[in-house]
Amino acid sequence: MTTKIGFLLYPNMTQLDFTGPYEVLSRMPGAEVYLAAMSLDPIKADTGLRFLPDTLLEDCPLLDVLCVPGGPHVDDWFDNAEIIDFLKKQGQQAKYVTSVCTGSLILGAAGLLDGYRAATHWTSLEYLKPFGAIPDRARVVVDRNRITGGGVTAGIDFAFTVVAELQGEAVAKSIQLALEYNPAAPFKGGHPDAAEPAIVDAVLAAMDARLAKRRRNTEGFVSS
Amino acid sequence: MTTKIGFLLYPNMTQLDFTGPYEVLSRMPGAEVYLAAMSLDPIKADTGLRFLPDTLLEDCPLLDVLCVPGGPHVDDWFDNAEIIDFLKKQGQQAKYVTSVCTGSLILGAAGLLDGYRAATHWTSLEYLKPFGAIPDRARVVVDRNRITGGGVTAGIDFAFTVVAELQGEAVAKSIQLALEYNPAAPFKGGHPDAAEPAIVDAVLAAMDARLAKRRRNTEGFVSS
Numbered sequence: 001m002t003t004k005i006g007f008l009l010y011p012n013m014t015q016l017d018f019t020g021p022y023e024v025l026s027r028m029p030g031a032e033v034y035l036a037a038m039s040l041d042p043i044k045a046d047t048g049l050r051f052l053p054d055t056l057l058e059d060c061p062l063l064d065v066l067c068v069p070g071g072p073h074v075d076d077w078f079d080n081a082e083i084i085d086f087l088k089k090q091g092q093q094a095k096y097v098t099s100v101c102t103g104s105l106i107l108g109a110a111g112l113l114d115g116y117r118a119a120t121h122w123t124s125l126e127y128l129k130p131f132g133a134i135p136d137r138a139r140v141v142v143d144r145n146r147i148t149g150g151g152v153t154a155g156i157d158f159a160f161t162v163v164a165e166l167q168g169e170a171v172a173k174s175i176q177l178a179l180e181y182n183p184a185a186p187f188k189g190g191h192p193d194a195a196e197p198a199i200v201d202a203v204l205a206a207m208d209a210r211l212a213k214r215r216r217n218t219e220g221f222v223s224s
Numbered sequence: 225m226t227t228k229i230g231f232l233l234y235p236n237m238t239q240l241d242f243t244g245p246y247e248v249l250s251r252m253p254g255a256e257v258y259l260a261a262m263s264l265d266p267i268k269a270d271t272g273l274r275f276l277p278d279t280l281l282e283d284c285p286l287l288d289v290l291c292v293p294g295g296p297h298v299d300d301w302f303d304n305a306e307i308i309d310f311l312k313k314q315g316q317q318a319k320y321v322t323s324v325c326t327g328s329l330i331l332g333a334a335g336l337l338d339g340y341r342a343a344t345h346w347t348s349l350e351y352l353k354p355f356g357a358i359p360d361r362a363r364v365v366v367d368r369n370r371i372t373g374g375g376v377t378a379g380i381d382f383a384f385t386v387v388a389e390l391q392g393e394a395v396a397k398s399i400q401l402a403l404e405y406n407p408a409a410p411f412k413g414g415h416p417d418a419a420e421p422a423i424v425d426a427v428l429a430a431m432d433a434r435l436a437k438r439r440r441n442t443e444g445f446v447s448s
Contacts, residue, residue: 016247016403019273023240023376026271033272042276047250048257049243051275052266101404122404139408151404152247156377160410170423173413177427179240180325180346180375182414183407184363186384189397190406199394203401 006034006063009053015045016152017069017100024159027175036060038082046072057086066094070101072210075217078109098147100155108133117143121151122192127218230258230287233277239269240376241293241324248383251399260284262306270296281310290318294325296434299441302333322371324379332357341367345375346416351442
């Protein structure tokens with residue numbers, strides 16, 4: 001059984017939103033992974049890492065699993081016709097429509113989360129609302145055929161959930177053992193509910209300009 | 225304060241061994257990250273993902289943190305003079321000599337783990353011994369200035385440990401919150417101590433030929 005899994009890649013994305021689930025999903029028996037982008041030039045992540053897509057959006061086959069990773073500048077793509085058209089076309093027929101981190105906001109801009117519960121990076125939950133989505137603080141949210149993960153590293157937990165949905169728990173557990181996924185964070189506080197207030201404030205302050213821009217881009221959003 | 229962090233990249237490596245810690249370490253204030261390889265051509269990971277190095281081994285500046293990711297074919301590099309010479313040169317002066325997953329076996333082949341406790345992927349712990357290293361089943365092992373992580377996903381826990389060593393817990397916690405690193409594995413069994421025996425057996429069976437080759441390559445290892 002073949003499962004066609006496609007990731008949308010775009011400039012300034014957060015590479016771990018993609019590379020975490022990629023490592024898990026590409027090891028699923030029968031997985032055929034497509035890395036789809038607007039051009040075949042190297043994609044440069046927000047942190048500088050450059051990696052290569054392997055198919056143009058227009059050449060990407062119809063997918064069983066569509067996955068949109070996030071990044072600090074997802075707002076730049078809300079009105080990009082090429083990306084939005086790709087997501088609408090794939091999203092209306094894919095078996096699962098998924099995202100990691102703020103990738104859910106791009107799914108939202110494509111009209112694919114209207115009426116669905118969805119996760120995103122903890123700083124952006126409220127920005128799901130203008131798209132008709134219902135923000136959910138869980139690390140991985142499954143609502144009918146929408147599976148969305150929270151911020152960045154949630155993409156790994158998300159991916160094991162997707163594998164289990166597609167092929168069952170035994171396959172997910174085998175990949176988990178092969179990747180030694182027995183996480184042990186050296187510190188607590190990886191979520192605002194558990195973090196020290198001073199650290200929450202520092203992270204929000206560092207993202208202030210970006211979040212103000214996101215507020216403008218989502219509150220003023222008009223579906224194309 | 226600038227911290228020069230260099231990853232050794234090579235064909236058939238496991239991309240998440242590198243991209244996990246890269247996401248964490250590249251966000252550390254003052255981090256200057258170097259992706260060093262034998263050529264500047266795209267590196268193709270064992271799963272197929274292609275990404276780009278940015279410096280040749282011979283052009284890489286002296287590093288504060290040297291990091292060697294692993295992969296299923298690390299044995300191919302034990303007697304590669306270019307890689308081993310690079311590691312010896314960097315390793316004798318770096319502030320921290322580090323690895324993720326089976327990257328520790330390449331450090332071992334370069335003579336950099338003799339007398340040190342070290343982690344590696346759970347299937348390869350015994351293969352550390354021919355290099356004089358003392359296998360340690362912990363997820364992250366710190367022995368003097370050697371910091372080594374266990375299999376694949378342990379690289380994320382490893383990286384937060386490195387950040388805390390370099391710049392303290394508050395910086396590590398800020399990055400952890402920004403990356404929402406509050407892991408929640410959907411299933412137990414990401415380590416053989418906790419996995420179902422049938423799943424341990426299946427994972428070992430799938431790696432049988434590769435591990436037999438590793439046994440030959442490590443037991444017969446003669447330092448160059």
